Amino acid sequence: MSFVIRAADTGDLQALYEMAKLTGGGFTNLPPDRNSLTGKLEASEAAFAREGEEIVAETFVLVLQNTETRDVRGTCQVFTAVGHDWPFYSYRITRLTQHSRELERTMSAELLSLVNDLGGSSEVGGLFLHPGERAGGLGLLLARSRYLFIAAHRHRFGDRILAELRGIIDERGGSPFWDAIGGKFFGMSFQEADEFNASNGNQFIADLMPKHPVYIAMLDDEARKVIGLPHPSGRAAMRMLEHEGFSYEGYVDIFDGGPTMVARTDAVRSIAGAHCGETVDCGLAKGEKALIAAGEMADFRCCYGARELRGEGVAIDAQTAELLRIGEGETVWSIPR
Incomplete structure (x- = not known):
């Protein structure tokens, strides 16, 4: 069998929708919603068609196609500039150290601080390979094709690039991290918030999320132990990102606490090489x-x-x-x- 990566178009809607239903939730860039996917494909077609070298907020959707059967069996996405149209929020793990002379004691606490540090970065994401094709290096082809696309169109991307990995989702499709923080302020479940974000963007986070740092020690055990951990299905992706030169610098997703990996664009192995x-x-x-x-x-x-x-x-x-x-x-x- 032969497979090729190509630009997606609106004719790929049904294939993407069928794959989106297989993700198991928490996959913001591939929601099982036809309207959201249609909008994403239309935006991607506009991005492919645009001429000019300025960096604007664009989404490029690529698909993996079996050239013999013509079936679409995987997809991935590249974003040129996150936080361009509305703020891009992350939690960053920071540390506060305090000292009491009277008690002769120094205390150090880890905090989750809401930041926009990564705004303006490019992003690779949305990678999904059909379960029936997870052999033969097709996941690697999907992942690394994005870097060749960036290298070939370098002027359309920023100097820093990130990748968000899905965090831990429990058996019921919920997120211990969201339940401990976001769920207490938004009055909606993780799945509801994730679906709303996929369809409408995360401006509602700016409107309702408390701006003060959160002390990690005050979270329950289930929430604390998943901070910065990828979903089991994303562990291989995290290793691939590390191999490309990405690193985890303490940034985590505001919804599920999954790790955000960061690299300098020109230092990514498959771009530099x-x-x-x-x-x-x-x-x-x-x-x-x-x-x-x-x-x-x-x-x-x-x-x-x-x-x-x-x-x-x-x-x-x-x-x-x-x-x-x-x-x-x-x-x-x-x-x-």
Whole structure:
């Protein structure tokens, strides 16, 4: 089987909706709501179509397609500038140390402080692979294709990039973190708040969330022990992000307490190591295994293939050239698999 990453369009609505129903909740960027998904796909098509180099708040949706069956089996997203249209909120874990001379005692407490530190950053997110395809490195193809897309359109992205990982969700679909903090101020369950955020944005957080720091020691045990932990299904994604150069710097999601990973865009391994060159041969018989991408904006396509660097040019195999719909003399971006 052959798979290719391509730009999503409104014709992918049903496939995305079916995958959204499989996420198990807490997946803000892929809500099981047709109207929200339609809006996201329309915004993505507009972003792909826009010309210009200025950075504005845009969403690019990519999909993984089986080229033989034409079935869409995965998706991922790239956001150019979070917090551009409304504030992007995170909790940051900070520490307060106080000393009493009378008691001769120093006390240190961890706090959750509501911040906008990450506003203006780009973001990679929305990655979901159909459970029936979780083999053969397709998750890695989805994840790393986003970095080749960013490398190929670097002027449309910021100097810092983040990735939010879903936090711990219990058996009933609730969040111990939300129940301990947000749920006490909003009068809605985690699922209700998450669905509202996916459809309407998080301005309601700015309107109702208390601005004072929260002492972690005052939270219940269930909430404290999930702060900064990814959902079990996201542990592999966290390792991939760390391999790319992302790190956890104490930022957590305001809804479920999941970790936010941060990196300098140009320091991300798959961006810094991406090779850009023209194809000098599209009939390579044997070469290094690589992720190879071609095409700008809506014509972007990415797949696994074979390459051989030849000076500033690159040779690729015939199947890859067919999947990418290119010939000799065209620009490709590639990174070793």
